[in-house]
Amino acid sequence: LVEALVLYLVKNGYNGEKDIAVLTPYLAQLFLIKKALEKRLLLRIAEKDLDQLERERLEDGLSQGTEKVSTYFINESLSSSVRVSTVDNFQGEEAKIIVLSLVRNSGSADIVDQPIGFVSSLNRINVMLSRAQYGMYIMGNANQLKLQSDMWSRVLASLKEKGLLGPAYDLTCQTHNDYHVSVKSAEEIYRISPDGGCPRNVGLACHVGMSVPLHATRMMLSTG
Numbered sequence: 001l002v003e004a005l006v007l008y009l010v011k012n013g014y015n016g017e018k019d020i021a022v023l024t025p026y027l028a029q030l031f032l033i034k035k036a037l038e039k040r041l042l043l044r045i046a047e048k049d050l051d052q053l054e055r056e057r058l059e060d061g062l063s064q065g066t067e068k069v070s071t072y073f074i075n076e077s078l079s080s081s082v083r084v085s086t087v088d089n090f091q092g093e094e095a096k097i098i099v100l101s102l103v104r105n106s107g108s109a110d111i112v113d114q115p116i117g118f119v120s121s122l123n124r125i126n127v128m129l130s131r132a133q134y135g136m137y138i139m140g141n142a143n144q145l146k147l148q149s150d151m152w153s154r155v156l157a158s159l160k161e162k163g164l165l166g167p168a169y170d171l172t173c174q175t176h177n178d179y180h181v182s183v184k185s186a187e188e189i190y191r192i193s194p195d196g197g198c199p200r201n202v203g204l205a206c207h208v209g210m211s212v213p214l215h216a217t218r219m220m221l222s223t224g
Contacts, residue, residue, distance in 0.1 A: 001139060002101050003036040004186035005169075006082060010041065011196025014097055015080035017044070021095035022084045023128065025119050027052055029101060030086055042081045046089045091127050098132040102140030113147070120149040129155070 006022060014020050022037075024030050030045075031053055037043055083095060102119060118124060129136070142165065145152035159165040168182035171193065183189050 001186045001189075002033055002099060004189040005099055005137060006037060007040060008189055008193060008196055009097060009099075010080045010082070016096075017081050018083070018094070019096045020082045020099065021090065021093070021097075021131065022082060022099045022101070023087050023090055023131070024101045025087045025124065025128075027056060027086060029103070030084065033101065034084055037082065037084065044081055044083045046085055048089045049084075049086055052086075087124055087127055090131060094131050094133055096132070096134045098136040100128055100136065100138045100140075102138060102145070114144070116145060116148045116152075119145070120152070122151060125149075125151050125155075 002022060006020060009020055022033055024033065027049075030049060034043060034045065083090075083093075085093075128138075142156055146156050147153075156165060168184045169189075171181050171183060173179035181192055183192060
């Protein structure tokens, strides 16, 4: 779902150097996100994260389409740039849109009783929720976060009150204002809007915008 959402946003014009950042607390998940996106986009990854991947034997050097932030290697064949980072190595940075993946499980109900570890750290939560300039999307197990952290419980209560927590993304066409559709999976995003546009597009510059809510056993947040 992270991959589909990022590609969707890129197709809607968020493809500049500091437009999108994908954050995760987990090094192993950073590796999986990198593998999913690196053939489609130019990824900008901090040297600290790359060094940690190599130390954990998750990465054998740089793959094509990956850029160390400190060296700014440019791959001319990939025009869209996305920052991918662990939360700890994104302190002091910002992006227009943050996609935050807190997914720790496959959605099983019994996971909610398991501790969330350093994801409950107030300092890390502050970094996670304060890096977006325009908007933010969070995917994770909302019930688990609510039960395991007082801070996340308050954050989720605020999102729910504002209608920003739910089982699906709402997409709205910027040209056809009456076109609305909800998507719950990557497959639905690819099927409904494979080019980032609206199915009614007949030679028009027609784009489907992401109107916020999202997921609750995956979940979503917007700062905008």
